[in-house]
């Protein structure tokens with residue numbers, strides 16, 4: 001008896017899956033989730049701060065019936081990484097056979113996590129934006145880059161406004177899109193970035209109200225994607241529709257956590273869950289003047305679906321892959 005498991009690198013994944021593939025997989029996986037074909041408990045955070053390690057990581061398990069895969073994503077934020085030239089976020093993935101538990105692959109999850117994060121913004125905007133002409137990104141870091149890189153592939157964007165507390169981060173961000181067919185504007189203030197914008201994304205490491213209610217026009221879509229508070233409470237409370245990607249996770253994390261803790265937001269405040277909108281069970285945007293605020297804290301099944309696709313393609317390609325016999329190797 002043998003039990004072969006693969007070890008798959010970041011570059012191997014990139015050779016077999018494209019950003020457009022990730023966008024399609026994210027939409028399909030949200031649909032499957034809405035249809036009840038995925039089991040995904042809420043993620044669990046291990047905060048290492050009390051032990052003197054400036055970081056945290058999330059354990060994100062799921063089972064995806066249509067792909068016949070079970071597994072887990074381990075992803076964390078490591079505050080000292082940027083000082084060593086490494087991204088703040090680090091991800092690893094493990095795929096198993098759902099019937100036997102046998103390990104199929106251990107994979108670097110960095111590229112997968114970055115692109116599935118960006119793809120969420122693109123697919124959510126495709127379903128919920130009234131207009132896509134003007135996009136504001138608050139948080140010109142790594143995840144902000146992937147959000148724009150995915151959104152520009154499927155949305156017709158004319159102007160991108162870049163906001164960040166760091167002018168150097170804004171400059172670097174603008175330089176990375178030097179050849180883009182849209183206008184890029186580096187904004188001194190979040191207010192200047194938000195007023196009149198069609199789509200606003202917050203994707204920062206901040207824990208403060210970056211977007212305020214009076215700055216957001218009727219019909220705008222606001223997507224909060226950072227791990228902590230990113231908007232004023234009144235923006236959320238005055239939204240025509242408040243949505244999220246996963247109720248079990250979304251009420252206890254990200255932008256909504258503090259409002260839930262104070263009793264300002266409850267499960268009843270949620271107009272619809274995005275996975276139900278994508279699979280056609282719930283209404284999304286109903287008219288062009290609605291202000292929709294959605295929190296996207298990220299679902300591990302998205303990573304697992306991309307990873308399973310990469311794994312199958314790598315095996316089918318015949319490309320050499322490192323394997324270990326987990327019983328006898």
Ligand SMILES: NC(=O)c1ccc[n+]([C@@H]2O[C@H](COP(=O)([O-])OP(=O)(O)OC[C@H]3O[C@@H](n4cnc5c(N)ncnc54)[C@H](O)[C@@H]3O)[C@@H](O)[C@H]2O)c1
Pocket residue numbers: 077082087088089117138139140141142143144163164165166169203204205206207208210225226227228296297298299
């Ligand atoms: N929703 C998801 O699926 C998902 C996935 C991965 C990461 N994240 C979260 O996204 C956030 C950003 O991660 P990253 O990898 O891009 O980090 P990063 O360090 O690369 O970028 C963060 C950016 O936020 C900016 N920033 C910090 N405070 C600010 C403030 N007060 N105003 C404006 N800008 C500010 C920083 O200057 C930096 O440019 C983190 O909270 C991370 O946990 C979310």
